Amino acid sequence: MRQTVSHRILFLLIVTLFTLFAVDRPVKAEAGPVISISIKGEINGGQAALVHKAMADARSKQAQAVLVEIDTFGGLVDAAVSIRDMIIDSPVPTICYVKNRAWSAGALIAISHKHIALAPGGSIGAAEPIPTTEKTVAALKAEFAATANRTGRDPRVAEAMVDKSLGYPGYAEPGQILALTDYQAAKVGYADIVAPDREAVLANFGLSGIEVLEYTQGWQEKLAGRLSDPAVKSFLMSIIFLAVLAEIKTAGLGVAALIGLVAALLFFGSQWITGIAGWLEIILFIGGIGLILFELYTPGVGIFGISGIIAIFASLFLTLGANAAAINLLAISLLVAIVLFLALAKSLPSSKLWARLILKDAETKNAGFSSSQDYSLYLGKTGITTTGLRPAGALMIDGVQLDVVSEGQFIEPNTLVKVVKITGNRIVVRPVNS
Template identity: 65%
Template sequence: MKLFRRIFLLVLCLAVWIPFSTTAAEQPASSVVAVTIKGEIDGGQSALLHRAFQEAQKNNAQAMLIELDTFGGLVDAAVQMRDLIIDSPIPTICYIKNRAWSAGALIALAHQSIAIAPGGSIGAAEPIPTTEKTVAALKAEFAATANKTGRNPRVAEAMVDKSLGLPGYAEPGQILALTDYQAKEVGFADFVAVDRAAVLTQYGFAGATVIEYQPQWTDRLA
């Protein structure tokens, strides 16, 4: 009787363990597509980002990591990139490597998650030429983007319109640009990350396969 009971328990344990182990083995490894946006924001950068998203979808990636370093560039290209990121069905992570200024700040704010490197900065997005029309349009774009991604639109507006200021960070008449820790304080960065590995770990992708999107020569023709 005792022998029968032991055999029964062994069979029961195997019956429970085998389906579990099979299911675990069938789980696909997580993957992240990484792309670097560096330099002037223009049509070529927009095309590069578009193709990187296509690569992410083709590989069924669980996230897109966009490493950003720019002084700014063309507003229309930045808006195109902003829309790509906002509309992405794939979770997006921005890692500000050095600077996300001007048009780059809009691109960064479109992401669901933002990390910033030590010494990095974001903001300084006053349009050129600085007319009432251009300031109003870009300020609305920044505010809407911040609101969409759960950030304070008032802070975003101060990056565009220097008449606003932000108490403790910029006096009225000064355009707002935030350092790494200031960005974290106001919720425009989730944390300060020393490197890519820290970013991936923070967002639950430690050990994920990173697929580097390599720019094609056609990306620069847009």
């Protein structure tokens, strides 16, 4: 009996020790990789698409850090702002390594990182916008200052990179745009270290020996970059507008709809890949198309069709950034589409919706209408009354119907009368047998 009790006590003691050991020594999760993104050359939608893809993978792969290697003279501001937003909002720590230079839009991307490393001989800054207007300088200066403040750096340095009228004491006189060399950037807090290579950068931040996954542009990102060019976007929107106008006029021939659909897929697809277009913009566009189709095939007065057009405009406006540049691009694209549509309109059949939207009736001479300037031509002429004059009625002269009045008496229909007086729009007639 004592032996059984001793065994039980020993068993409980072993279980307790095992449990305590397990609690004190949790299983360590496998460390994630470092995601490396290469931004080289002109910054455009393709670079934004690459960063968007890499950032999504960094979250799914539980990466320990994202290393962005930059070597660029600059590029499109809207693409740089999109990349800046993705980096600042990233839950994964980010490090920027300026291999040679990060100028203009590249400087904005660089300062959006919490940590910056420069290669020996590297430089950062020189971000004066082109064209250099008061509006563009003010907007970009605010973007740079807000970004620097967000990442814990002196906003005055960032502002001097954009606005040359400011200068920065000891580095740029007023009238000179600020660009910092490697050691200057380290001195003013715009570089954590000057490192000769990637390995030195990773070692400085405690990431030596960790797997590095390289991300460079593939064909999808390169295609997205070409489709994100403002001229290409304007062309695609013109095709979309032209297709919508053609479908409203023809009510479903299908060819215009197919061409417009391809243009819309290219436009929204490229913006989706770059992370610029979201579900709201796509839902608005699809909803607008749906409203137009509903108007085409159901009785109505044009409300659904007009609402659909407004929804399409809203989706494109939001996708383009919802700013003054978006309005200008939309206006140019719409103007081009209207010119092309007017050139093709005569050869396209008309739909019921088009008839409801466009006034087709015209007061022509063949229809019996005449302008007041021509009334004096009828003085002294005779015609047949088409209605009774009580004393006003209608008269037909030379195949033209006129509104006339008698001299006060009642005149029967089909009576031969003569125009005896014209005062402005008032035509006075008298029976010929009088």
